[in-house]
Amino acid sequence: MISYAWLIPLFPVVGVLINGFLGKRLGEKSGFIATLMAGLSLLVVLLIANEMIFGAGGKHTIHLWEWIHAGSFSVSLSFLIDPLSTIMLLVVSGVGFLVHLYSIGYMHGDPGFPRFFTYLNLFMLSMFLLVLGDNYLVMFVGWEGVGLCSYLLIGFWYEKKSASDAGKKAFIVNRIGDAGFLLGMFLIWVIADTLTYQEVSQVTSKFAVTINVLGIETTYASIIGLLLFIGAIGKSAQIPLYVWLPDAMEGPTPVSALIHAATMVTAGVYMVARTSPIYVEAALAMEVIAVVGALTAIFAASIGLVQNDIKRVLAYSTVSQLGFMFMALGVGAFTAGVFHLMTHAFFKGLLFLGSGSVIHALHHAPVEQQQDMRYMGGLKSKMPVTYWTFLIGAIAIAGVPPFAGFWSKDEILANAFFSGHTFVWAVGSIAALMTAFYMFRLIFMTFHGEMRVDPHAREHIHESPFSMTTPLILLAVLSVFGGIIPGFPPEKGWIHDFLAPSLAKVSQVTHHSSFNLISSAHAASADSGGHHGPEAIYLIVLAIVIAVGGIILAWSMYGKKSNIPDQIQQKFPGLYKILLNKYYVDELYQRYIVEPIYRLMKFLWNFDAKVVDGAVNGSTLVTVLTSRVSSFFDLRTVDGAVNGVANFVRFFSQVFKFLQSGMVQNYLLAMLLGVFLMLSAYLLQ
């Protein structure tokens, strides 16, 4: 079955072609076609995963064709099926199929219905290419493809200015990251002479060469790692390029669930995990990743504390959770990072689809109130399925055992702690507390308390249709069992054995002997699994305390009637304002990046208009003037000479021309006279 892996991206291609060309005629039938194609892909993925998990496993390359061949440079379109891509395929096709199913209900009645499903299938195709490719170039094609689909789907309701602006923002911010990815890829090629993962992993010694850049002793691996990480920062919304993700919530909610929570934004995590053979040689890059991840986790979580838009809370939560994943990668716990990627796809997909269900129910409310939690409340009894599934998702992300999020998040924090990254661990723990708090703030504001919905919209509130609740229930099941089954017991679970062939291990020597920013020197071994004695138990207990504590805190502030939030707001007005305005990062970017670029553009525009155009116009003027002179010279002197000769000839021929009268008789007369004269002269001599 594994050799049929090419079928996985083929089905979405068929869907794209059918819906792209016949979508208008098919109307809402296009949704079923797209969902069918996603389902067929899922089926193939399940069959392959069955073979990989319960069968032989191993790594399989499916070579389709030689794509580029120029000199020593050669890239083929081939797919790699190994444990890592199997996990990614399961997540992408599983969540993707459920989101397709959900969208049939959610997008019902939208004029762009076929277009939506065309884009959605195109996204599936690109994402499959991204995770299936066996080399960086194929990954990059998928990488750009999902970026394009993200842009198209964020700006899906393009007639809304904010949506089309958000689409452009996402696209442009991602370009910055892509530049880093490209440079990293070039460097890999230059050093390793290959772009395939497997060949790269065989020549890691080439990457470990120490070089001196600007006075810092480092390795090629670190430079490549940092460049690739810039790509990951863009795609996976880390500091400082996370700004596009919250705005991406302008897209339809299923898109937010699929692309901006479960799959596309985790592409950066996948890429770093895929490049783990290089990263283990890149101590500097790893430290940077860990710190950036930790800072992003707490930064985004703190913004999420005070947001009122239900989708924005989830968006900042996504940014924060992606930070957790990078934290794991940075401390060398690649398995934990991929594990969290998987569980996060389940519960964050669930939470987004749940919020979509809420928004769907409120679509009779005024537009600006549909997503605002201050105008919700008390929806629990009206929408029981949505409520219970949402609650499961919230518990999972908060990290309460035995739900999915606990297992992966706990592994990340434990790995950070035991690898000596105490700072990262502390920041991550605080971010985890915030996570539990803002999620349950969201639950209490949306589903509990008195109803604050616009009176006209109240009677329209209803549970979502079957096609929408089914994915919720399935994802809720995954959010419950998706962590404990592969992840128990902690750090020794099945997923560690399964992923081991795909991910490199950090050897402590390379990791700690060289440039080290934060970690303490007396580091214990990372990712070595469960031998940490009582400390590990303390950590687990602490994690549970943090999760439950966050929930209780949220309940005491928002669950029961209280004025604590208002009091805090009044006590720290500055802090509240900063958080509500997202640390003014957008404004800072606007002020210090966008506007200077804009001014530079204005300057260049003026330079172009005045200097370049001036030079062009000036040279035109000079040419015109010199051509005037030369045309004068030509007309008067050259033509004058020619005409002068002609006039001279004409003048002197004036007299003689009359001899040629054209009348034969004149000539004859002249001839006769001549003869007469000659004869006369002869005779008279």
Place this chain on the structure above:
Amino acid sequence: MIPLSHFLTLGAVLFLIGAAGVLMRRNVIIILLSIELMLNAVNVTLIGFSRQWADLSGQVFAIFVIAVAACEAAVGLAILISLNRDKTVMNVDEVNLLKW
């Protein structure tokens, strides 16, 4: 016996009549006829001298001239006809394509 001077006078008179016709008339046909007249004036002179000196070469010359005159008449009439087709003119003054 007719003296030679009569032949020569007749030839000279005929030649002058022909030359005057060629120079003064404008009709192409008349001009051609005048040319014939000039040629025949020359023939009369040739025959006169042939008889005077009892030498037949003058008569042979005259027959050559008649043959050439016939050719000339054929070519001349052919030009005349094509001229007439082209310009429907008979007047030589209007045939001045070779003028400056």
